[in-house]
Amino acid sequence: MRTAQQYKESLRRMRPNIYKFGELITDVTTHPATKRTVEGHAQIFEASLDPKYQDILTTTSPLTNTRVSRYLSIIQSPQDMIANLQMKRLMFNLTGTCTGGRCAGFNALNAMWAATYDIDHAKKTDYHQRLRAWLKDAQTQDITLSGALTDAKGDRSKSPSQQADPDLSLHIVKESEKGIVVRGAKVMICGVAAANELFIMPGSGYKELDKAYAVSFAIPRDIDGLTVIEARHPSDTRELEDGFDNPVTIGGITQAYLLFDDVFVPRDRVFLCGEYDFTTQAVMNFIAPYRAAIGGCVAGQGDVMVGAAALMARANGLSEKVFREKLTQMVMNNETTFGMGVAAGVLGSAHPSGVWIPSQLISNINKVHVATLPYETKRLAQEIAGGIAETGCLPSCKDLDDPKYGDLLKKYLAANCSGETRAKIARLIEWLTIGSGVPGCMHGGGSPDGAKLVINASTDFEHLMDLAKRLADIKENIRVEQKK
Numbered sequence: 002m003r004t005a006q007q008y009k010e011s012l013r014r015m016r017p018n019i020y021k022f023g024e025l026i027t028d029v030t031t032h033p034a035t036k037r038t039v040e041g042h043a044q045i046f047e048a049s050l051d052p053k054y055q056d057i058l059t060t061t062s063p064l065t066n067t068r069v070s071r072y073l074s075i076i077q078s079p080q081d082m083i084a085n086l087q088m089k090r091l092m093f094n095l096t097g098t099c100t101g102g103r104c105a106g107f108n109a110l111n112a113m114w115a116a117t118y119d120i121d122h123a124k125k126t127d128y129h130q131r132l133r134a135w136l137k138d139a140q141t142q143d144i145t146l147s148g149a150l151t152d153a154k155g156d157r158s159k160s161p162s163q164q165a166d167p168d169l170s171l172h173i174v175k176e177s178e179k180g181i182v183v184r185g186a187k188v189m190i191c192g193v194a195a196a197n198e199l200f201i202m203p204g205s206g207y208k209e210l211d212k213a214y215a216v217s218f219a220i221p222r223d224i225d226g227l228t229v230i231e232a233r234h235p236s237d238t239r240e241l242e243d244g245f246d247n248p249v250t251i252g253g254i255t256q257a258y259l260l261f262d263d264v265f266v267p268r269d270r271v272f273l274c275g276e277y278d279f280t281t282q283a284v285m286n287f288i289a290p291y292r293a294a295i296g297g298c299v300a301g302q303g304d305v306m307v308g309a310a311a312l313m314a315r316a317n318g319l320s321e322k323v324f325r326e327k328l329t330q331m332v333m334n335n336e337t338t339f340g341m342g343v344a345a346g347v348l349g350s351a352h353p354s355g356v357w358i359p360s361q362l363i364s365n366i367n368k369v370h371v372a373t374l375p376y377e378t379k380r381l382a383q384e385i386a387g388g389i390a391e392t393g394c395l396p397s398c399k400d401l402d403d404p405k406y407g408d409l410l411k412k413y414l415a416a417n418c419s420g421e422t423r424a425k426i427a428r429l430i431e432w433l434t435i436g437s438g439v440p441g442c443m444h445g446g447g448s449p450d451g452a453k454l455v456i457n458a459s460t461d462f463e464h465l466m467d468l469a470k471r472l473a474d475i476k477e478n479i480r481v482e483q484k485k
Protein backbone atom coordinates (compact mmCIF):
# COMPACT_ATOMS: atom_id res chain seq x y z
CA MET A 2 0.00 0.00 0.00
CA ARG A 3 1.14 3.54 -0.72
CA THR A 4 2.49 6.03 1.78
CA ALA A 5 0.96 9.52 2.04
CA GLN A 6 4.07 10.84 0.28
CA GLN A 7 3.71 8.43 -2.66
CA TYR A 8 0.04 9.35 -2.91
CA LYS A 9 0.81 13.07 -3.10
CA GLU A 10 3.54 12.44 -5.67
CA SER A 11 1.01 10.58 -7.84
CA LEU A 12 -1.23 13.68 -7.79
CA ARG A 13 1.68 15.94 -8.74
CA ARG A 14 2.38 13.77 -11.80
CA MET A 15 -1.15 14.27 -13.17
CA ARG A 16 -2.07 16.63 -16.00
CA PRO A 17 -3.39 19.89 -14.50
CA ASN A 18 -7.07 20.18 -15.49
CA ILE A 19 -8.61 21.79 -12.38
CA TYR A 20 -9.63 25.48 -12.30
CA LYS A 21 -10.82 27.84 -9.59
CA PHE A 22 -11.49 31.60 -9.85
CA GLY A 23 -10.41 31.37 -13.50
CA GLU A 24 -6.95 30.04 -12.59
CA LEU A 25 -5.48 26.66 -13.61
CA ILE A 26 -4.28 24.82 -10.50
CA THR A 27 -0.90 23.41 -11.46
CA ASP A 28 -0.19 21.52 -8.21
CA VAL A 29 -3.20 20.38 -6.16
CA THR A 30 -0.96 19.40 -3.25
CA THR A 31 0.19 22.97 -2.63
CA HIS A 32 -2.50 25.25 -4.08
CA PRO A 33 -4.48 26.88 -1.22
CA ALA A 34 -7.83 25.91 -2.78
CA THR A 35 -7.06 22.18 -2.88
CA LYS A 36 -4.17 21.37 -0.51
CA ARG A 37 -6.44 20.86 2.50
CA THR A 38 -8.59 18.25 0.80
CA VAL A 39 -5.40 16.51 -0.37
CA GLU A 40 -4.01 16.61 3.20
CA GLY A 41 -7.26 15.14 4.54
CA HIS A 42 -7.13 12.29 2.03
CA ALA A 43 -3.41 11.81 2.72
CA GLN A 44 -4.34 11.10 6.34
CA ILE A 45 -6.20 7.97 5.11
CA PHE A 46 -2.90 6.67 3.72
CA GLU A 47 -1.06 7.49 6.96
CA ALA A 48 -3.72 5.89 9.15
CA SER A 49 -3.94 2.79 6.89
CA LEU A 50 -0.31 2.00 7.69
CA ASP A 51 -0.85 2.55 11.43
CA PRO A 52 -1.40 -0.85 13.17
CA LYS A 53 -3.95 0.86 15.44
CA TYR A 54 -6.31 1.54 12.52
CA GLN A 55 -5.34 -1.18 10.04
CA ASP A 56 -8.31 -3.47 10.68
CA ILE A 57 -10.74 -0.64 10.04
CA LEU A 58 -9.06 0.97 7.04
CA THR A 59 -7.75 -2.10 5.24
CA THR A 60 -8.94 -5.60 4.41
CA THR A 61 -7.66 -8.64 2.51
CA SER A 62 -8.64 -8.69 -1.15
CA PRO A 63 -9.55 -12.03 -2.73
CA LEU A 64 -8.32 -10.53 -6.04
CA THR A 65 -4.76 -9.81 -4.93
CA ASN A 66 -4.54 -11.89 -1.73
CA THR A 67 -2.94 -8.87 -0.07
CA ARG A 68 -4.17 -6.16 2.27
CA VAL A 69 -5.80 -3.33 0.34
CA SER A 70 -7.56 -0.12 1.23
CA ARG A 71 -11.11 -0.79 2.39
CA TYR A 72 -12.14 2.07 0.07
CA LEU A 73 -11.18 -0.21 -2.85
CA SER A 74 -12.76 -3.38 -1.49
CA ILE A 75 -15.96 -5.31 -2.12
CA ILE A 76 -18.36 -5.18 0.84
CA GLN A 77 -19.05 -8.86 1.43
CA SER A 78 -20.64 -9.17 4.87
CA PRO A 79 -22.39 -7.31 7.70
CA GLN A 80 -18.94 -7.05 9.35
CA ASP A 81 -17.62 -5.26 6.26
CA MET A 82 -20.53 -2.82 6.47
CA ILE A 83 -19.84 -2.15 10.15
CA ALA A 84 -16.16 -1.59 9.35
CA ASN A 85 -17.28 0.79 6.56
CA LEU A 86 -19.21 2.86 9.13
CA GLN A 87 -16.30 2.75 11.58
CA MET A 88 -13.89 3.81 8.83
CA LYS A 89 -15.99 6.85 7.93
CA ARG A 90 -16.44 7.79 11.58
CA LEU A 91 -12.70 7.42 12.16
CA MET A 92 -11.80 9.63 9.21
CA PHE A 93 -14.14 12.37 10.41
CA ASN A 94 -12.59 12.03 13.88
CA LEU A 95 -9.10 12.42 12.39
CA THR A 96 -9.75 15.18 9.84
CA GLY A 97 -12.86 16.92 11.21
CA THR A 98 -14.43 16.72 7.76
CA CYS A 99 -15.33 14.65 4.76
CA THR A 100 -12.80 12.63 2.79
CA GLY A 101 -15.47 12.34 0.12
CA GLY A 102 -12.99 11.81 -2.69
CA ARG A 103 -13.24 8.14 -1.75
CA CYS A 104 -16.63 7.04 -0.47
CA ALA A 105 -18.82 7.65 -3.54
CA GLY A 106 -16.23 5.83 -5.69
CA PHE A 107 -16.14 2.94 -3.18
CA ASN A 108 -19.95 2.65 -3.24
CA ALA A 109 -20.20 3.01 -7.02
CA LEU A 110 -17.76 0.19 -7.65
CA ASN A 111 -19.72 -2.05 -5.25
CA ALA A 112 -23.02 -1.10 -6.90
CA MET A 113 -21.64 -1.92 -10.34
CA TRP A 114 -19.98 -5.13 -9.06
CA ALA A 115 -23.48 -6.51 -8.46
CA ALA A 116 -25.05 -4.86 -11.54
CA THR A 117 -22.38 -6.13 -13.97
CA TYR A 118 -22.77 -9.63 -12.55
CA ASP A 119 -26.52 -9.50 -13.24
CA ILE A 120 -26.10 -8.02 -16.73
CA ASP A 121 -23.53 -10.65 -17.72
CA HIS A 122 -25.85 -13.43 -16.56
CA ALA A 123 -28.81 -12.01 -18.44
CA LYS A 124 -27.08 -10.82 -21.62
CA LYS A 125 -23.86 -12.86 -21.89
CA THR A 126 -21.73 -9.71 -21.79
CA ASP A 127 -18.29 -9.50 -20.10
CA TYR A 128 -18.66 -6.35 -17.96
CA HIS A 129 -18.02 -8.14 -14.68
CA GLN A 130 -14.70 -9.56 -15.90
CA ARG A 131 -13.64 -6.08 -17.03
CA LEU A 132 -14.57 -4.62 -13.66
CA ARG A 133 -12.62 -7.38 -11.85
CA ALA A 134 -9.53 -6.68 -13.94
CA TRP A 135 -9.82 -2.93 -13.42
CA LEU A 136 -10.36 -3.34 -9.65
CA LYS A 137 -7.37 -5.65 -9.27
CA ASP A 138 -5.21 -3.04 -10.93
CA ALA A 139 -6.74 -0.23 -8.85
CA GLN A 140 -6.04 -2.17 -5.65
CA THR A 141 -2.46 -2.91 -6.71
CA GLN A 142 -1.83 0.76 -7.47
CA ASP A 143 -3.75 1.81 -4.33
CA ILE A 144 -5.52 4.66 -6.12
CA THR A 145 -7.89 7.24 -4.66
CA LEU A 146 -11.24 6.92 -6.43
CA SER A 147 -14.00 9.53 -6.54
CA GLY A 148 -17.50 8.62 -7.64
CA ALA A 149 -20.12 10.38 -9.74
CA LEU A 150 -23.74 9.41 -10.19
CA THR A 151 -24.04 11.41 -13.31
CA ASP A 152 -26.25 14.42 -13.91
CA ALA A 153 -26.60 17.52 -14.46
CA LYS A 154 -30.21 16.42 -15.12
CA GLY A 155 -31.76 19.67 -16.38
CA ASP A 156 -35.56 19.90 -15.96
CA ARG A 157 -36.29 17.50 -13.07
CA SER A 158 -39.73 16.63 -14.43
CA LYS A 159 -38.25 15.22 -17.67
CA SER A 160 -36.10 12.21 -18.51
CA PRO A 161 -32.64 12.73 -20.15
CA SER A 162 -33.94 12.10 -23.68
CA GLN A 163 -36.85 14.53 -23.17
CA GLN A 164 -34.56 17.49 -22.36
CA ALA A 165 -34.25 20.34 -24.88
CA ASP A 166 -30.46 19.89 -24.71
CA PRO A 167 -29.39 16.22 -24.96
CA ASP A 168 -26.13 16.95 -23.11
CA LEU A 169 -27.94 17.73 -19.86
CA SER A 170 -27.21 14.18 -18.72
CA LEU A 171 -23.93 12.42 -19.48
CA HIS A 172 -24.38 10.26 -22.58
CA ILE A 173 -22.60 8.18 -25.19
CA VAL A 174 -22.11 10.17 -28.39
CA LYS A 175 -20.01 7.64 -30.30
CA GLU A 176 -19.24 3.95 -29.96
CA SER A 177 -16.60 1.83 -31.67
CA GLU A 178 -14.83 -1.47 -31.04
CA LYS A 179 -12.14 0.41 -29.17
CA GLY A 180 -14.44 2.22 -26.79
CA ILE A 181 -16.99 5.00 -26.31
CA VAL A 182 -17.01 8.78 -26.44
CA VAL A 183 -19.07 10.57 -23.76
CA ARG A 184 -20.35 14.12 -23.36
CA GLY A 185 -22.12 15.89 -20.50
CA ALA A 186 -21.40 17.00 -16.97
CA LYS A 187 -21.50 16.17 -13.30
CA VAL A 188 -22.25 18.95 -10.85
CA MET A 189 -21.26 18.58 -7.21
CA ILE A 190 -18.76 15.79 -6.78
CA CYS A 191 -16.66 15.57 -3.64
CA GLY A 192 -12.89 15.65 -3.38
CA VAL A 193 -12.00 15.28 -7.06
CA ALA A 194 -8.81 17.29 -6.58
CA ALA A 195 -7.62 14.52 -4.25
CA ALA A 196 -8.52 11.70 -6.64
CA ASN A 197 -6.46 9.69 -9.10
CA GLU A 198 -9.49 8.23 -10.87
CA LEU A 199 -13.24 8.75 -11.17
CA PHE A 200 -15.92 6.06 -11.23
CA ILE A 201 -19.01 7.07 -13.19
CA MET A 202 -22.42 5.40 -13.05
CA PRO A 203 -26.04 6.39 -13.82
CA GLY A 204 -27.81 8.64 -11.34
CA SER A 205 -31.30 7.33 -12.01
CA GLY A 206 -33.29 4.48 -13.54
CA TYR A 207 -33.71 4.94 -17.30
CA LYS A 208 -36.13 3.69 -19.99
CA GLU A 209 -35.35 2.54 -23.54
CA LEU A 210 -35.39 6.07 -25.01
CA ASP A 211 -32.63 6.97 -22.53
CA LYS A 212 -30.40 4.07 -23.63
CA ALA A 213 -27.47 6.35 -24.50
CA TYR A 214 -27.48 7.63 -20.91
CA ALA A 215 -27.10 4.16 -19.40
CA VAL A 216 -23.33 4.25 -19.04
CA SER A 217 -20.72 3.41 -16.42
CA PHE A 218 -16.93 3.57 -16.59
CA ALA A 219 -13.73 4.44 -14.72
CA ILE A 220 -11.29 7.09 -15.97
CA PRO A 221 -8.13 8.84 -14.78
CA ARG A 222 -9.03 12.28 -13.33
CA ASP A 223 -6.69 13.94 -15.83
CA ILE A 224 -8.05 12.19 -18.94
CA ASP A 225 -8.11 14.22 -22.19
CA GLY A 226 -11.34 16.15 -22.66
CA LEU A 227 -12.22 16.39 -18.96
CA THR A 228 -12.17 19.80 -17.23
CA VAL A 229 -12.79 20.19 -13.50
CA ILE A 230 -14.10 23.43 -11.96
CA GLU A 231 -13.81 23.74 -8.20
CA ALA A 232 -16.88 25.31 -6.59
CA ARG A 233 -16.49 28.45 -4.48
CA HIS A 234 -17.31 28.17 -0.81
CA PRO A 235 -18.61 30.73 1.70
CA SER A 236 -15.59 30.06 3.88
CA ASP A 237 -13.07 30.34 1.02
CA THR A 238 -11.29 33.36 2.49
CA ARG A 239 -10.88 31.78 5.91
CA GLU A 240 -9.71 28.51 4.34
CA LEU A 241 -7.05 30.31 2.41
CA GLU A 242 -5.61 31.79 5.64
CA ASP A 243 -2.74 29.87 7.15
CA GLY A 244 -2.16 30.35 10.84
CA PHE A 245 -1.99 28.89 14.34
CA ASP A 246 -5.80 28.59 14.44
CA ASN A 247 -5.98 26.66 11.18
CA PRO A 248 -3.68 23.60 11.42
CA VAL A 249 -3.52 21.23 8.45
CA THR A 250 -4.65 18.32 10.65
CA ILE A 251 -8.10 19.72 9.89
CA GLY A 252 -8.76 18.41 6.40
CA GLY A 253 -10.74 20.19 3.76
CA ILE A 254 -13.48 19.21 1.44
CA THR A 255 -14.05 20.55 -2.03
CA GLN A 256 -16.94 20.18 -4.42
CA ALA A 257 -16.37 20.37 -8.15
CA TYR A 258 -18.12 20.32 -11.51
CA LEU A 259 -16.91 17.87 -14.16
CA LEU A 260 -17.21 18.91 -17.81
CA PHE A 261 -16.92 15.97 -20.22
CA ASP A 262 -16.13 17.34 -23.65
CA ASP A 263 -16.17 14.23 -25.87
CA VAL A 264 -14.05 12.07 -23.57
CA PHE A 265 -12.85 8.78 -25.06
CA VAL A 266 -13.14 5.80 -22.70
CA PRO A 267 -11.39 2.57 -23.76
CA ARG A 268 -13.65 -0.50 -23.85
CA ASP A 269 -11.88 -2.31 -20.97
CA ARG A 270 -12.92 0.55 -18.67
CA VAL A 271 -16.60 0.52 -19.68
CA PHE A 272 -18.93 -1.36 -17.31
CA LEU A 273 -22.35 -0.45 -18.71
CA CYS A 274 -23.15 0.63 -22.26
CA GLY A 275 -26.81 0.97 -23.08
CA GLU A 276 -28.34 -1.65 -20.74
CA TYR A 277 -30.98 0.80 -19.48
CA ASP A 278 -33.03 -2.02 -17.91
CA PHE A 279 -30.33 -2.49 -15.22
CA THR A 280 -29.95 1.16 -14.23
CA THR A 281 -32.62 1.26 -11.50
CA GLN A 282 -31.07 -1.77 -9.79
CA ALA A 283 -27.58 -0.25 -10.09
CA VAL A 284 -28.75 2.96 -8.39
CA MET A 285 -30.52 1.00 -5.64
CA ASN A 286 -27.30 -1.01 -5.10
CA PHE A 287 -25.53 2.32 -4.55
CA ILE A 288 -28.13 3.88 -2.30
CA ALA A 289 -28.27 1.11 0.31
CA PRO A 290 -24.62 1.07 1.50
CA TYR A 291 -24.16 4.82 0.96
CA ARG A 292 -27.17 5.92 3.00
CA ALA A 293 -26.29 3.42 5.74
CA ALA A 294 -22.63 4.43 6.02
CA ILE A 295 -23.22 8.20 5.91
CA GLY A 296 -24.55 7.69 9.45
CA GLY A 297 -20.93 6.95 10.42
CA CYS A 298 -19.69 10.14 8.71
CA VAL A 299 -22.00 12.51 10.53
CA ALA A 300 -21.49 10.67 13.84
CA GLY A 301 -17.75 11.09 13.38
CA GLN A 302 -18.07 14.79 12.87
CA GLY A 303 -20.60 14.98 15.69
CA ASP A 304 -18.00 13.39 18.02
CA VAL A 305 -15.67 16.29 17.28
CA MET A 306 -18.50 18.79 17.81
CA VAL A 307 -19.28 17.33 21.25
CA GLY A 308 -15.58 17.49 22.16
CA ALA A 309 -15.09 21.02 20.85
CA ALA A 310 -18.27 22.34 22.52
CA ALA A 311 -17.32 20.81 25.88
CA LEU A 312 -13.81 22.24 25.50
CA MET A 313 -15.20 25.72 24.82
CA ALA A 314 -17.44 25.45 27.88
CA ARG A 315 -14.33 24.75 29.98
CA ALA A 316 -12.35 27.45 28.18
CA ASN A 317 -15.11 29.88 29.16
CA GLY A 318 -14.78 28.76 32.79
CA LEU A 319 -17.92 26.64 32.82
CA SER A 320 -18.03 22.96 33.64
CA GLU A 321 -19.50 20.85 30.83
CA LYS A 322 -22.11 19.82 33.42
CA VAL A 323 -23.78 23.21 32.83
CA PHE A 324 -24.54 21.98 29.30
CA ARG A 325 -25.21 18.33 30.21
CA GLU A 326 -28.59 18.17 28.50
CA LYS A 327 -27.35 19.72 25.26
CA LEU A 328 -24.22 17.57 25.14
CA THR A 329 -26.28 14.43 25.84
CA GLN A 330 -28.62 15.34 22.97
CA MET A 331 -25.61 15.74 20.68
CA VAL A 332 -24.31 12.29 21.66
CA MET A 333 -27.77 10.78 21.09
CA ASN A 334 -27.92 12.33 17.61
CA ASN A 335 -24.53 10.84 16.74
CA GLU A 336 -25.35 7.37 17.97
CA THR A 337 -28.76 7.39 16.26
CA THR A 338 -27.29 7.75 12.76
CA PHE A 339 -24.37 5.43 13.53
CA GLY A 340 -26.65 2.79 15.09
CA MET A 341 -29.12 2.99 12.20
CA GLY A 342 -26.26 2.48 9.75
CA VAL A 343 -25.07 -0.59 11.66
CA ALA A 344 -28.62 -1.97 11.78
CA ALA A 345 -29.05 -1.45 8.02
CA GLY A 346 -25.81 -3.37 7.47
CA VAL A 347 -26.71 -6.24 9.80
CA LEU A 348 -30.20 -6.63 8.32
CA GLY A 349 -28.96 -6.71 4.72
CA SER A 350 -28.64 -9.64 2.35
CA ALA A 351 -26.03 -11.22 0.08
CA HIS A 352 -26.20 -10.61 -3.67
CA PRO A 353 -25.08 -13.62 -5.81
CA SER A 354 -22.04 -11.59 -6.95
CA GLY A 355 -20.78 -11.62 -3.35
CA VAL A 356 -21.71 -8.01 -2.53
CA TRP A 357 -23.53 -7.44 0.76
CA ILE A 358 -26.52 -5.11 0.23
CA PRO A 359 -27.79 -3.40 3.41
CA SER A 360 -31.50 -3.07 4.19
CA GLN A 361 -33.04 -0.48 1.83
CA LEU A 362 -35.70 0.45 4.38
CA ILE A 363 -33.32 1.19 7.25
CA SER A 364 -30.64 2.81 5.04
CA ASN A 365 -33.19 5.22 3.65
CA ILE A 366 -34.62 6.04 7.07
CA ASN A 367 -31.04 6.77 8.11
CA LYS A 368 -30.67 9.19 5.16
CA VAL A 369 -33.64 11.18 6.50
CA HIS A 370 -32.07 11.29 10.00
CA VAL A 371 -28.73 12.33 8.47
CA ALA A 372 -30.50 15.22 6.74
CA THR A 373 -31.97 16.34 10.08
CA LEU A 374 -30.06 15.46 13.26
CA PRO A 375 -26.56 16.87 12.46
CA TYR A 376 -28.10 20.33 11.99
CA GLU A 377 -29.39 20.19 15.56
CA THR A 378 -25.96 19.02 16.73
CA LYS A 379 -24.37 22.00 14.99
CA ARG A 380 -26.91 24.41 16.50
CA LEU A 381 -26.21 23.03 19.98
CA ALA A 382 -22.42 23.30 19.48
CA GLN A 383 -22.85 26.97 18.54
CA GLU A 384 -25.22 27.59 21.43
CA ILE A 385 -22.71 26.18 23.93
CA ALA A 386 -19.74 27.97 22.35
CA GLY A 387 -21.09 31.52 22.35
CA GLY A 388 -20.88 34.17 19.62
CA ILE A 389 -17.14 33.75 19.12
CA ALA A 390 -17.78 30.58 17.11
CA GLU A 391 -20.33 32.12 14.78
CA THR A 392 -19.13 33.31 11.41
CA GLY A 393 -17.50 36.70 11.16
CA CYS A 394 -16.94 37.01 14.91
CA LEU A 395 -13.26 36.07 15.21
CA PRO A 396 -10.46 38.29 13.89
CA SER A 397 -8.17 36.71 11.33
CA CYS A 398 -5.00 34.97 12.43
CA LYS A 399 -3.03 37.77 10.76
CA ASP A 400 -4.68 40.27 13.12
CA LEU A 401 -4.31 38.00 16.15
CA ASP A 402 -0.56 37.86 15.40
CA ASP A 403 -0.20 41.55 14.51
CA PRO A 404 2.74 43.16 16.36
CA LYS A 405 0.72 46.35 17.09
CA TYR A 406 -2.53 44.99 18.50
CA GLY A 407 -2.34 41.16 18.34
CA ASP A 408 -1.43 40.83 22.04
CA LEU A 409 -4.37 43.03 22.98
CA LEU A 410 -6.77 40.90 20.93
CA LYS A 411 -5.46 37.75 22.60
CA LYS A 412 -5.64 39.40 26.05
CA TYR A 413 -9.34 40.17 25.57
CA LEU A 414 -10.09 36.75 24.10
CA ALA A 415 -8.63 35.03 27.19
CA ALA A 416 -11.05 33.46 29.69
CA ASN A 417 -10.31 30.28 31.65
CA CYS A 418 -7.42 29.68 29.22
CA SER A 419 -5.26 31.79 26.91
CA GLY A 420 -6.86 33.86 24.15
CA GLU A 421 -4.90 31.81 21.64
CA THR A 422 -6.45 28.54 22.84
CA ARG A 423 -9.95 30.02 22.80
CA ALA A 424 -9.40 31.26 19.25
CA LYS A 425 -8.33 27.76 18.18
CA ILE A 426 -11.46 26.16 19.63
CA ALA A 427 -13.71 28.86 18.15
CA ARG A 428 -12.15 28.41 14.74
CA LEU A 429 -12.68 24.64 14.92
CA ILE A 430 -16.35 25.05 15.90
CA GLU A 431 -16.91 27.60 13.16
CA TRP A 432 -15.35 25.13 10.71
CA LEU A 433 -17.47 22.21 11.94
CA THR A 434 -20.78 24.04 12.09
CA ILE A 435 -20.80 26.52 9.23
CA GLY A 436 -17.47 26.15 7.44
CA SER A 437 -16.13 23.70 4.94
CA GLY A 438 -16.23 21.00 7.56
CA VAL A 439 -19.96 20.68 6.95
CA PRO A 440 -20.49 17.46 4.98
CA GLY A 441 -23.32 17.03 2.48
CA CYS A 442 -25.86 16.02 5.13
CA MET A 443 -28.87 17.25 3.18
CA HIS A 444 -28.27 16.19 -0.43
CA GLY A 445 -25.10 14.10 -0.33
CA GLY A 446 -26.25 10.61 -1.36
CA GLY A 447 -29.56 12.00 -2.62
CA SER A 448 -32.40 14.08 -1.21
CA PRO A 449 -34.36 13.09 1.92
CA ASP A 450 -37.58 13.21 -0.14
CA GLY A 451 -36.08 10.65 -2.52
CA ALA A 452 -35.28 8.48 0.53
CA LYS A 453 -38.87 8.85 1.74
CA LEU A 454 -40.10 7.48 -1.60
CA VAL A 455 -38.03 4.34 -1.00
CA ILE A 456 -39.26 4.10 2.61
CA ASN A 457 -42.83 4.32 1.41
CA ALA A 458 -42.30 1.76 -1.35
CA SER A 459 -40.52 -0.63 1.06
CA THR A 460 -43.32 -0.57 3.62
CA ASP A 461 -46.16 -3.08 3.43
CA PHE A 462 -49.03 -0.92 4.73
CA GLU A 463 -51.57 -3.70 4.04
CA HIS A 464 -49.66 -5.94 6.43
CA LEU A 465 -49.58 -3.24 9.10
CA MET A 466 -53.34 -2.67 8.74
CA ASP A 467 -53.90 -6.42 9.04
CA LEU A 468 -52.00 -6.36 12.34
CA ALA A 469 -54.25 -3.59 13.63
CA LYS A 470 -57.42 -5.30 12.33
CA ARG A 471 -56.55 -8.55 14.06
CA LEU A 472 -55.98 -6.85 17.40
CA ALA A 473 -59.20 -4.84 17.12
CA ASP A 474 -61.09 -7.92 15.86
CA ILE A 475 -62.21 -6.24 12.62
CA LYS A 476 -63.43 -8.57 9.87
CA GLU A 477 -64.89 -5.89 7.60
CA ASN A 478 -62.94 -5.04 4.44
CA ILE A 479 -62.35 -1.27 4.47
CA ARG A 480 -61.46 0.25 1.11
CA VAL A 481 -61.22 3.73 -0.41
CA GLU A 482 -61.68 4.61 -4.03
CA GLN A 483 -58.36 5.68 -5.59
CA LYS A 484 -58.63 9.32 -6.78
CA LYS A 485 -57.23 10.13 -10.25
Ligand SMILES: Cc1cc2nc3c(=O)[nH]c(=O)nc-3n(C[C@H](O)[C@H](O)[C@H](O)COP(=O)(O)OP(=O)(O)OC[C@H]3O[C@@H](n4cnc5c(N)ncnc54)[C@H](O)[C@@H]3O)c2cc1C
Nearest residue numbers: 105148149150157189190191441444445446447448450451
Ligand atom coordinates in the same frame (compact mmCIF):
# COMPACT_ATOMS: atom_id res chain seq x y z
C1 LIG B 1 -21.87 18.44 -0.43
C2 LIG B 1 -22.30 17.57 -1.55
C3 LIG B 1 -21.43 16.59 -2.04
C4 LIG B 1 -21.79 15.77 -3.09
N1 LIG B 1 -20.92 14.83 -3.54
C5 LIG B 1 -21.27 14.02 -4.54
C6 LIG B 1 -20.36 13.02 -5.02
O1 LIG B 1 -19.24 12.90 -4.54
N2 LIG B 1 -20.77 12.24 -6.03
C7 LIG B 1 -22.02 12.35 -6.59
O2 LIG B 1 -22.33 11.59 -7.48
N3 LIG B 1 -22.87 13.30 -6.18
C8 LIG B 1 -22.54 14.13 -5.18
N4 LIG B 1 -23.41 15.11 -4.76
C9 LIG B 1 -24.65 15.33 -5.51
C10 LIG B 1 -25.85 14.74 -4.82
O3 LIG B 1 -25.92 13.37 -5.08
C11 LIG B 1 -27.08 15.51 -5.34
O4 LIG B 1 -27.00 16.81 -4.80
C12 LIG B 1 -28.35 14.81 -4.91
O5 LIG B 1 -28.54 13.63 -5.64
C13 LIG B 1 -29.58 15.71 -5.11
O6 LIG B 1 -29.64 16.16 -6.44
P1 LIG B 1 -29.71 17.72 -6.74
O7 LIG B 1 -28.72 18.43 -5.92
O8 LIG B 1 -29.60 17.85 -8.22
O9 LIG B 1 -31.12 18.15 -6.23
P2 LIG B 1 -32.49 18.14 -7.04
O10 LIG B 1 -32.62 16.87 -7.81
O11 LIG B 1 -32.62 19.40 -7.82
O12 LIG B 1 -33.53 18.13 -5.85
C14 LIG B 1 -33.98 19.31 -5.18
C15 LIG B 1 -35.30 18.97 -4.49
O13 LIG B 1 -36.29 18.65 -5.48
C16 LIG B 1 -36.82 17.35 -5.25
N5 LIG B 1 -37.05 16.72 -6.55
C17 LIG B 1 -36.13 16.46 -7.52
N6 LIG B 1 -36.72 15.91 -8.60
C18 LIG B 1 -38.03 15.81 -8.32
C19 LIG B 1 -39.18 15.31 -9.04
N7 LIG B 1 -39.06 14.81 -10.28
N8 LIG B 1 -40.37 15.36 -8.41
C20 LIG B 1 -40.50 15.87 -7.16
N9 LIG B 1 -39.46 16.34 -6.43
C21 LIG B 1 -38.24 16.32 -7.00
C22 LIG B 1 -35.77 16.62 -4.40
O14 LIG B 1 -36.35 15.61 -3.58
C23 LIG B 1 -35.18 17.76 -3.57
O15 LIG B 1 -35.95 18.00 -2.42
C24 LIG B 1 -23.07 15.93 -3.70
C25 LIG B 1 -23.95 16.90 -3.20
C26 LIG B 1 -23.58 17.71 -2.16
C27 LIG B 1 -24.58 18.75 -1.66
